[in-house]
Amino acid sequence: MTDFAALLQPDRGQPARRIEIVAPGDFAGWLVRQPARTRTAIAAHGLTGKAGNRAILPGDGAEDWSALLVCDEPMASPWRFASLGGFLPAGTYRLDGDAGAGALGWLLGQYRFDRYRTPGESGGRVLLTADAARIDETVRLAQATALVRDLVNTPASDCGPAELEACAEALAKRHGATLTVIRGDPLQTGFPMIHTVGHAAVRDRHPRLIELEWGDPAHPRIALVGKGVSFDTGGLDIKPSAGMRLMKKDMGGAAHVLALAGLVMAAKLPVRLHLLVPAVENAIGSAAFRPGDVLRTRAGLTVENTNTDAEGRLILGDALTKAVEGKPELILDYATLTGAARVALGPDLPPLFANDDALADALLAAGTAVGDPLWRMPLWDGYDELLKSDIADLQNAPEGGFAGAVTAALFLRRFVPKEIAWAHLDVFAWRPAAKPGRPKGGDAFGVRAAWAVLKDRYAPR
Structure with missing residues (x-):
């Protein structure tokens, strides 16, 4: 992982290159105040003052x-x-003015997923900041985002249920947490939907429920639940090849909650943290579950499986039930759950579903404040009837495809009682096109928004 701590340093007057940021509306006035050499360089670069224009400007000497x-x-x-x-040469830089929130983007703009590449250039671009008090948290946020990116970018051959378990184990060791893992056939009695979805996978990819507990039991209890489907073929309702191409990212929900849990523990937030990751591979084989099967659940409900490609909500149902048993005051779940969410809101804006208006409002406000936007979608009671089954308590995938993200969220709501504040984020976990600080590939959505809410609720004043 990129050494972000080395790339953001306190400004103690060290030698550094100067960075000047100019607003488009101020560019013309700025330009006329510059020496001839600067105006010549601007003309040579063809800069017009449009947002995004950037250039290296000459000084008095060749190195200045x-x-x-x-x-x-x-x-x-x-x-x-x-x-x-990613534009400037390796070296040390100082802004004219405060870096502010932009320090995070500076770090994430230098993220690279190079696990499978021949080693390239070494050295980074160091930013000096006068706001030394914000460095540690900025670095932790960059590390959390990079963890999500790394996990999602890693192919399923190297990131299966066992590797998700190893990531949780490393977090537990780093922060003194307790890790409990139930693997394979023992899941049948306590977590039947997790077992059913994952038990067609080969032995080293057997399903498991990964649980981490941390913090003082006397503190408020919160639960983080993340969908950990390390690869999704669609099961017997097999996906077409185009739909399967990016299914290494179907464990993106797990990556998000692992990153968020790391932030909570690193900051020693006074909470009792319960992390749950149902980790499976939705494989095809003689043991694969079938369309039409009726599944038992930990909650005691029965589910008619109408589509094996709607498996994420099944494993989350059992994990949410386990989270509820601990009587948390707050549950957040993250899942790469539905294509319908992307049709509705695109890749950059995750739908937020919540049974608690105050929690939803806090997440929306925090997302706006920290540049990690969310959009609230309805838990529309009128669509509950779409989950009705002729032979079981409910079905997992209504016919017709109407309101697919909503019905998936309504399915999950069946496993969370009204008295527990709960929010569900249907994240894409992927950027199909690069943006500054956000390369194409795996990415985190809603982690910084949730962290801001948790800090505001639980951090000592």
């Missing part, structure tokens, strides 16, 4: 150069000068 960025993003945006992280 600085950098310019034309930017229209507000100070609160983490992506304000993220494009410079």
Whole structure:
């Protein structure tokens, strides 16, 4: 993983290149105040003052150069000068003014997933900041985001249920947490849907429920639940090849809660944390579950399986039931659950479903404040009837495809009592196109928003 701590350092007057950020509306006035050499360089670069323009500007001597960025993003945006992280040569830099939230984008702009690449250039771009008090948390947020990216980018051949377990184990050892894992056939009695979805996979990829507990039992209890389908073929309702291409990312929900749990523990937030990751591979084989099968659940309900490609909600149902048994005051779940969510809101804006208005409002406000937006979708009671089954308590995938993200969330709601505040984020966990600080590939959505809410609720004043 990138050494983000080395890339953000306190400003103690060290030698550094200067970075100047100019708003598009101020560019013309800025330009006329510059010396001739700067105006010549701007003309040579063909810069017009459009947002995103950037250049290396000459100084008095050959080595005395600085950098310019034309930017229209507000100070609160983490992506304000993220494009410079991969543009500037390796070295040390200082902004004219406060880095603010942009320090995070500076770090994430230097993220690289190079596990399978021949080693390239070494050295990074170090940013000096006068706001030393914010460095540690900024680095932790970058590390959390990079963890999600790394896990999601890793092919399923190297990131199966066992590797998700290993990641949770490493977190537990780092922070003194307790790890409990139930694997394979023992799941049948306590977590039958997790077992049913995953038991067609080969032995080293057997299903498991990964649980981590941390913190003082006297503190408020919160639960984080993440869908951990390490690869999704669709099961016997097999996906087409185009639909299967990115299914290494179907454990993106697990990656998100592992990252969020790491933030909670690293900050020593005064909570009793319960992390649950149902980890499976939805494989095809003689032991694969079938369309039409009726599944038992930990909650005692029965589910008619109408589509083996709607498996994420099944394993989450058992995990949510286990989380509820601990009587938490708050449950957050993350899952790469439905294509319908992407049809509705696209890849960048995760749908948020919640049974508690105060929790939903807090998550939405925090997402706006930290540049990690969410959009609330309805738990529309009128669509509950779509989950009716002729032979079981409910079905997992209604016919017709209407309101697919909503009906999936309503299915999950069946496993969470009304008195527990619960939010469900249907994340894509992937960027189909690069943006400054956000390369194409795996990415975190809603982690920083949730962390801001948890800090606000539980951090000592």
